[in-house]
Amino acid sequence: MDLVVRRGGIDKRRVFDIRGNHDKYGVPRVGSNLDFFSLYSVNSQLHRLANIHSISLMGRSRSYIFLGIDDTMSIGIRGPSNLFGHPSDETIDAVEAELQYWNSSHSSSVTKVVFGHFPLSFTASSENGGRYEPLFARQSVAAYICGHLHAKFSKQLWRFHTAELAVSDGPKEPQRVKKQFWEWELGDWKEFRMIRILAVDEGKVSFLDMELSSPNQDSFQTTILITYPTDSRNMNHLSSVPQRQLLRNDINALVFSASPILNVTAKVLDSSRAFRIVEEVPLQPAASSSVSGKQAIFHAKWNAETYRNDSSAVRYWLQVSVVDSQGKETVSSSRPFSVEGKCAAEYPSTWLAFLVIGIRWEDLYSILLWSNICFLFILLSLPKILNIFMERSASYQKWAMSVSISSPIQQRRFLFSVLWFLIEGSMSRVIWLSLVVYLVYLLNFPWFWGYVSSENGDIAPMYMFGWRISSTVTMNKVGMIGNPDVMTVTLPFMYLVVTPLVLLIYSLFAERSAACLQCSFRKTRDSEQKVQLVAGAPLQSSEFISTSSVSRRTRRTFLLPACLVIACIHIRQCYSLMGAYGVSTVALSPAFSWVPPILLAAAICSTSMTW
Incomplete structure (x- = not known):
């Protein structure tokens, strides 16, 4: 920046820089030795140390205000759990007061431009649910300028915001008025x-x-x-x-x-x-x-x-x-x-732009996370409910035998095949109960421990809903930080490891049940052929026997590589987190590192018997 000032011939006071999430990676507190922004930024050199800064320009008939906002986390969590802007209620109130000041204290027209690092789609709500969108619309902000996403996503991530607000005019009833502003994301200088x-x-x-x-x-x-x-x-x-x-x-x-x-x-x-x-x-x-x-x-x-x-x-x-x-x-x-x-x-947009900047990722994260959790609970509870219902009557055993013994399963309805898969896949009470306990554990207890900020900083546990930081670090009561930033950890783990793990375990036990039924049917056919041989009747074809044997080998050939793929994905995730939060801390966290492979190995061993 000194080179820019010197070669550009501009006043250094006109240079205005603000923090981004990269400026807070692993920074335990503002002003620490790792807070390079406080050491080298132009704002710091000019003693602009607050979370919001404004520059005003006065024209002959119009005033211009440029407002910069620092929404980085109070404690800089190490990546990848440092993705969202986190405005506080105090910051939102201060921004509104600053913008409102120019409406009330100046008779001339005012143009307001606000800029920050994070797009609004990657900005979390405040403690009381406050957000910038209605504020910017209410205060007639012309544009919000942001960055963060880099040009690798797109070079035109722009969004037009429209908010319907209630405006009162004296004693009359408030009227609903539409207010609008633009959000223009800017691609990065680093790569593009x-x-x-x-x-x-x-x-x-x-x-x-x-x-x-x-x-x-x-x-x-x-x-x-x-x-x-x-x-x-x-x-x-x-x-x-x-x-x-x-x-x-x-x-x-x-x-x-x-x-x-x-x-x-x-x-x-x-x-x-x-x-x-x-x-x-x-x-x-x-x-x-x-x-x-x-x-x-x-x-x-x-x-x-x-x-x-x-x-x-x-x-x-x-x-x-x-x-x-x-x-x-x-x-x-x-x-x-x-x-x-x-x-x-209307400015032409793309599905990528809508997905990245048109969706509030804080809300989408909750939808994706809880829909996955509900799916897993249904997947675990529904088979037991069906099993209890089926065991009260002898119809299920007869139906299961008919599905496996009669001509191929494909002739049965798809629903019956799914029910059979669920019930037979959850037959192992030990494995099933372990999956239930594991899912309840993930909801309420730490996934792993790690260095939340610097390598020599405090070790903190990461839960499904953020990092629990001690009061000695936050200078207040113990609380969670980093939500929804942990989505970079939780969503890949739940969707790529835990959910496939449950489905594969069900598939392994369902495949074993099918093999048992086929073995029983083969013995029955052998007995019938012996009776036909004694009676002098012509022998039936033994094609089914060979087909049953080959079909099991084929199914195992498919399931075992699938287990290997899930294991590789899990190892890669562990390796990434070890590089981010410490090798020993993550490696010694059983919930994240050891339980999935142990459950998968136990299911493979329990279903590996031959017939």
Whole structure:
């Protein structure tokens, strides 16, 4: 950052950095020797040590406030259990008070931009369930800028938030009003060299994401950002500004170039006529607008009335071309515009973007976790209930024999096959009871122990719902932290180890029961053939005997490699956690490390007898 300040020639006070989860990995407390952010960040050097920071700019007719939020965990848990932002109720109240201050103390219009590290989909609720979404909408935030997800997921993770709020006007009953704001995630610099140029043009917020080339690039590529009219896909669909204040007849663009600019031209394209150029408007340098001695802002007046009455938000598109002193022409990407913001276009999204940023992962984690737990309890309890019901009558034994002895099981209904699988798979009372006890243990007791922060820090237990930290670390009562961050541990373990473990154990015992019935049927057929031989009757084919033997070998050939796959997945998970939280601590935690392979080995040994 010192290099950026020195080579960029900017005031260091204008550099604004905030923490992310990587700045809190393994940091036991703020200000410790491992808290590199407090040692080296610009905010720390300028004594900006609070969780929220704001920078305000005062214009002639408008004020601008940029608010940064630090929502990292109070105790920096080592990865991978450090994934979510964790705002407190005090932080949310402070953010609202800061934003509200600018509404009440300034008569001029205010543009508010909030930025933080975590997307709202990866931000947990506060202790009392508070969240930022209704706050940002209520305070008319123009945009929330975030990062965290890296460009490997997508380079356009943007979400348009709409909240319906009750607004009271004097003694009248509160009215339901829709408030909106944008959330724009930015790809990372670390791997993809992504940066964002954000512009506020009389309250209209626009941005341009660009991916810088390698350091071996000969020269900086000319960059163009159209600041007005704004992209109709990225503007607020509902404007709270009176219509009479939206009358503008100007085109503005930011141009950054390593060479002097000779010509800047805005072109209006008509999409209904194959994007033919319908108007060209030359842009001139704005007075007193330069960066490092070069003009940066170009603008022009035009007849916006021509496009004001069009009802489509994507018919007319705007494009700006720039010619520098080297004769090189650079053309911006074209984008639709809507004069005065009368109509807005929907920005095309993808299923990946919806999954990553459109879903509140805190809620999805609860759904995925509890649905899996309910499935396992049903899987364990239903067979015993059915078994008790079947044992009261002799029908089940007759039905089971008929399923295995008569022509193939496939001729029976699928439901009967499932019931037979469940009942026969849970026949081993010792293994079944061990699975029940293990599942109850996972719900209430520690999964494993590990170094929650630094390698020399305190050892804490991890439960299904977070890490239990002692009062000596938190300086208050003992409590859980790191929920829902532990989803990176719990969901893979429950879905890839525990659930397949129960299903495989059931399959092994169901396969043994099928082999027992087939062996019994083979003895019966042998006796019948002996009687037929004495009586001189023709012998029946012995094809079923060989088929039964081969079928069991085939089933075991499938089940045993499946057990090996689950064991490998479990070993890999143990290895990852050992690298994160300590080898000895995780290795000596039986619930996570030893119980699954022991149960699986016991089931294999119990069902390995031959017939």
